[in-house]
Every structure is written in C-alpha cells, then in structure tokens.
Amino acid sequence: MLKGKHIVLGICGGIAAYKSVTLLRLLTKAGAEVQVVMTPAGKEFITPVTLSSLSQRPVVSEFFTANTGEWHSHVDLGLWADLMVIAPATASTMAKMAHGVADNMLVTTYLSAREPVMIAPAMDLDMYRHPTTQRNLRQLAADGVMIVEAETGALASGLQGKGRMAEPEEIFAIIERYFARCESLAGKKAVVTAGPTYEKLDPVRFIGNFSSGKMGFAIAGELADRGAEVTLVAGPVSLTVDHPRIRRVDVESAEEMCDATTQAFAGSDIAVFSAAVADYRPAERKDQKIKREGVATQTIELVRNPDIAARCGDMKRRGQVTVGFALETDDGHDAAHKKLHNKNLDFVVLNSLKDKGAGFRTDTNRVTIVSEDGEQAFPLKSKREVAADIVDAIEKAMK
Numbered sequence: 288m289l290k291g292k293h294i295v296l297g298i299c300g301g302i303a304a305y306k307s308v309t310l311l312r313l314l315t316k317a318g319a320e321v322q323v324v325m326t327p328a329g330k331e332f333i334t335p336v337t338l339s340s341l342s343q344r345p346v347v348s349e350f351f352t353a354n355t356g357e358w359h360s361h362v363d364l365g366l367w368a369d370l371m372v373i374a375p376a377t378a379s380t381m382a383k384m385a386h387g388v389a390d391n392m393l394v395t396t397y398l399s400a401r402e403p404v405m406i407a408p409a410m411d412l413d414m415y416r417h418p419t420t421q422r423n424l425r426q427l428a429a430d431g432v433m434i435v436e437a438e439t440g441a442l443a444s445g446l447q448g449k450g451r452m453a454e455p456e457e458i459f460a461i462i463e464r465y466f467a468r469c470e471s472l473a474g475k476k477a478v479v480t481a482g483p484t485y486e487k488l489d490p491v492r493f494i495g496n497f498s499s500g501k502m503g504f505a506i507a508g509e510l511a512d513r514g515a516e517v518t519l520v521a522g523p524v525s526l527t528v529d530h531p532r533i534r535r536v537d538v539e540s541a542e543e544m545c546d547a548t549t550q551a552f553a554g555s556d557i558a559v560f561s562a563a564v565a566d567y568r569p570a571e572r573k574d575q576k577i578k579r580e581g582v583a584t585q586t587i588e589l590v591r592n593p594d595i596a597a598r599c600g601d602m603k604r605r606g607q608v609t610v611g612f613a614l615e616t617d618d619g620h621d622a623a624h625k626k627l628h629n630k631n632l633d634f635v636v637l638n639s640l641k642d643k644g645a646g647f648r649t650d651t652n653r654v655t656i657v658s659e660d661g662e663q664a665f666p667l668k669s670k671r672e673v674a675a676d677i678v679d680a681i682e683k684a685m686k
C-alpha cells in the first residue's frame with residue numbers, strides 16, 4: 288500500500304520527536320519515500336543525522352544551505368508529496384499553521400502543500416486543553432487537516448493527562464488506512480449537485496436561497512480523493528475547486544442543473560443530491576426590469592421546477608447508489624423517510640436547522656444518515672468530516 292508513496296514527515300520541537308524515528312522506520316520499511324522537514328526546535332530534540340540516515344535523504348530545515356546558498360524549494364515538496372504528516376505537531380506549529388505564519392521551512396511547506404496533511408499533536412495537558420489550542424485544532428480540522436488525536440497518559444512534565452502523541456504504530460496504521468481509502472473508489476463515476484439555484488424574475492432579480500455549496504463541494508472532494516471521477520454540478524456559489532478528478536459544470540437555474548445532472552447520472556455509479564434546488568420558478572421571466580411605479584402590490588406566479596433527485600430516481604439502474612438531503616426545521620425523520628421512497632434514494636442525509644452549527648452558511652454540520660436499514664446519528668463535525676461519513680456509507684452500500 289505504501290510502496291513508492293511520497294511522504295513529507297514534519298517534526299517539531301517536542302519530546303515526542305523521539306517517536307518519529309520509529310514512525311520513519313515503519314514508513315521506509317513499508318516502501319515509502321520519506322522527506323523529513325524539521326522546525327529549528329525539532330533539531331534540539333533529535334538529530335538530523337539520525338533522520339537523514341534512516342530516510343536516505345538530507346533533512347530539510349532551513350530555507351537555504353548555509354555554506355552553498357542552495358535554496359530548498361517548499362513548492363517542489365508540495366508537488367512531490369502524496370501526504371504530509373506532522374508528528375509531533377506542537378502548539379506553536381499548530382498556531383502558525385492555523386494563521387499562516389510561514390516563518391520556518393515546515394510551515395512554509397504546509398502552506399504550499401497540495402497533498403492532504405495529517406497532524407499528530409503532542410504537548411502538555413494544560414497547553415492541549417487551552418482554548419487557544421482547541422480553537423486552532425478546530426480551525427485546522429475545518430481547513431481539511433486530518434488530526435490524529437493526542438492520547439491520555441504520562442506526560443514528559445510528570446503530569447498525567449491528554450497530550451501524549453499517539454504511538455508511532457497507531458499513526459502508521461492510520462496512514463495505511465488513509466492510502467487504502469485513496470483508491471477505494473478508483474474506476475467509479477459520481478455526480479454531485481451543490482449550491483443553490485437562481486430562478487430569474489427579470490434581468491436583475493432572482494429567487495434563490497442561502498445555500499453556500501460547501502457541503503456538496505466537500506462531498507465531491509471526498510469522492511475524488513478516494514479515486515472516483517466526479518462531475519460536480521454547481522449552482523451559483525463563490526467556491527473554487529482544484530482537483531484533477533473533479534469536472535465542474537456551472538449552472539444557474541434548476542432546469543439547467545437538471546439537464547447537466549441527468550446527463551451525468553446515466554453513466555454514474557454514485558449520485559449525491561446536495562443542492563438546495565428552488566422548488567418553483569417564476570412562470571414568466573420578464574425581459575425588462577420590473578418597475579414599481581404605480582404598483583402597490585405584486586403577485587408572482589410560480590411553476591414547479593423538475594425534481595432532479597426524483598428524475599434520477601426514475602432512471603436508476605441496479606447498482607447505482609443515490610443520496611439525497613433533507614434540511615428540515617423540525618426533527619424531520621418522517622420527511623426523510625418519505626424522501627427515501629419518493630426519490631428512490633439509498634440514503635437521506637438529514638440535518639435540522641434547529642441544530643446550532645448545522646445547515647446553510649456554516650463550516651460544520653450535524654447529520655443523521657437515514658436508510659431502509661435504520662438511522663445513524665453523528666455528532667457535530669466539520670463538513671469535510673461529514674462528507675467522509677457520507678462517502679463511508681456509500682462505499683458500504685456498494686459492497
């Protein structure tokens with residue numbers, strides 16, 4: 288699984304740095320090519336000589352080699368690596384990562400990383416539970432950084448508590464699982480709808496909604512990260528996407544979204560309908576701006592839009608897995624079950640606007656995945672983590 292994989296191993300200044308030697312050994316023994324990048328403080332805890340002999344590559348820690356002036360390119364490392372693992376990650380480095388303080392080679396490499404990043408925090412218990420550290424951890428998770436939680440036990444300070452870096456064998460197992468997941472949907476095709484639709488009233492006005500598209504983009508990213516070829520049909524959103532396996536189709540109205548989605552659905556193995564599609568559109572779209580002069584009240588006649596999920600449900604072949612969303616203002620379990628049947632879905636992802644941190648325009652979501660077999664409720668998580676839970680459920684259904 289790890290043979291030939293390129294891994295940047297970041298090492299910060301903490302006593303747990305000695306465990307990084309074991310991690311490095313495990314990675315290289317498994318056939319990975321590892322480039323060690325250290326912070327200046329990291330070198331106080333473990334010598335670059337040990338690490339460079341084990342990795343068979345000179346350790347990078349300064350921007351320049353002092354005697355030759357040779358420049359170490361953090362950009363090249365970002366292009367080379369399949370994964371960056373920072374173990375141990377100290378409070379200071381996490382704070383710099385969360386705020387983009389690129390004052391050393393390791394943080395600069397992080398900021399240039401195109402590959403996914405995993406961190407294994409290690410510090411004293413009070414530093415770990417400090418609101419600042421917890422805030423930075425939440426920010427990094429929201430930025431898509433994978434976090435290997437610190438463990439509880441004896442700390443270098445002599446105190447007992449949470450802050451010990453996970454054991455190198457545990458981090459290694461997580462890295463192996465990560466790479467196994469990367470290819471779990473190779474050869475599969477998926478279509479994802481995301482964002483709102485805009486239904487034009489006249490050249491300057493529309494009917495729309497507050498959907499940001501973040502959930503759908505996170506799902507498209509997760510599917511693509513696991514090897515699927517994804518068509519992302521996006522309504523008007525201000526998000527960008529940069530993934531070689533994501534083909535983005537920008538649309539505006541529900542009818543346009545329906546055309547693009549049904550077309551892609553025919554050849555897809557997976558469909559996720561996360562867009563907040565306007566159920567209705569104006570019966571008439573005025574060519575000229577609607578004027579208010581002499582008009583005390585306005586009535587706009589609306590007509591039904593196509594139900595994209597239901598249309599795909601009618602076209603559905605055996606083996607295709609489809610997922611819809613239900614955003615409800617009450618608990619919504621009955622509505623979720625109804626959607627499951629009416630739209631011929633395998634799952635409905637239920638989220639309630641009653642939950643703080645769930646729904647539109649947030650970076651987090653709290654969902655329940657509803658299927659014929661039952662319900663699975665998840666705690667509040669970043670949308671990227673929610674996307675991983677949804678894609679896990681899809682993969683299970685495909686087996």
Ligand code: CTP
Pocket residue numbers: 480541560561562563564565566592593594595596597610611612613614622626630
């Ligand atoms: N959906 C869709 N096309 C539509 C409306 C909804 O594809 N025209 C999809 C959404 O992307 C979502 C699911 O169907 O996955 C549920 O959307 P929702 O608007 O809640 O469903 P409705 O059947 O319109 O239910 P209600 O009006 O009760 O909210």
